[in-house]
Amino acid sequence: MNMENIKKWKHVMKLDPDKKISAENLEKIVRSGSDALMVSGTQNVTRRNVEKILGMIKKYDIPKVLEPPHPDCIVDGFDYVFVPCVINSDDAMWIVGKHKEWVEKYDIDWETVVPEAYIVLNPDSMVGKVTKARANIGQKGVVAYAVCAERFFNFPIIYIEYSGKYGDPEIVRAVHKNLEKALLFYGGGINSREKAVEMKKYADVIVVGNAAYEDIDRAVETIVR
């Protein structure tokens, strides 16, 4: 695992294998100045649609990340495989169960693997429901999970995920203040430059997903350096 390049990132665009994107919009995303493309989704992510989107992006000289929701959709050809652990899940399956299955079934290229501790804070989102995330834990609870992820489990990335909803910048600020070395990623509801600027104050990296499918020109404006 090599974190050196990732440490320079400020902005990541997320592409959902379950959604359609035109070649024209993809071109706009790649040219936007975002630091990486992350292929990621919660539902209907298969080897087939991951390969399809990889086919569309592989010609571009930009770091490509796969963030698989389960081990059976992992394909070769990505620079990194960011493997999420939903650390505030109530279901062991999403903390370590799928990971164990993955190790048991596949021959893993650990050099490309980057473990991520997700803290999922929107209980109404698909990822919140699927992973049974304990979302109503207050700022102190979120900080405790983040510190635990960094200090006890040694995660190089802590990811605050509001999935589809703009989150509480105070929580992101508090987490950032309590981390010593892990990178803090923030995702959820960033669909304007103003929100991007606000969350970028506290997060090391902001991730923009839905906006790319809803209004490509506003999505491109979220790149803040």
Next chain:
Amino acid sequence: MNMENIKKWKHVMKLDPDKKISAENLEKIVRSGSDALMVSGTQNVTRRNVEKILGMIKKYDIPKVLEPPHPDCIVDGFDYVFVPCVINSDDAMWIVGKHKEWVEKYDIDWETVVPEAYIVLNPDSMVGKVTKARANIGQKGVVAYAVCAERFFNFPIIYIEYSGKYGDPEIVRAVHKNLEKALLFYGGGINSREKAVEMKKYADVIVVGNAAYEDIDRAVETIVR
């Protein structure tokens, strides 16, 4: 966290705060040549009985480890606090829940903390029942949890725990073969020199607990270098 000294250990004696030990037997344990004393239990472990046993051992010049089953029994005065995560538990509480509570409630001296990934393989033991451990997972399953603990979660110690029952040396051997840097601890049913020698072939450190309460002279014979 400083692992340098721990890497030299071969044998650890476990003392249960919920059990009585005489000063004479304690003296035999300390003089036995074991590398460390670990204060650890599953039931009825309180600040009060942890402090009591610490009071008995503090005069001895031997590394002292506290391995707390919950955060409310952690007291100052130990060289290390080995914090277990039962990675094959079916209950998120034993993987990350208690750890999050600990971070939330206490001001932690991280320098003394050593994270341990427990793989609990005796489903009939108290620890197996309390933590809802998935014990019947076969050799491949145990190896997968161990690799996951080492490579994904970065645990410096993987602990195979048969708690009260002598385990399968083939499983311990397979785990050892698949680890690259983590130390492998083995505990469970070591009550003779023969068993100690056998498990020590594969585990970096063997832990002897019950034997110290059942037959002190045989317990002392388990020290294999």
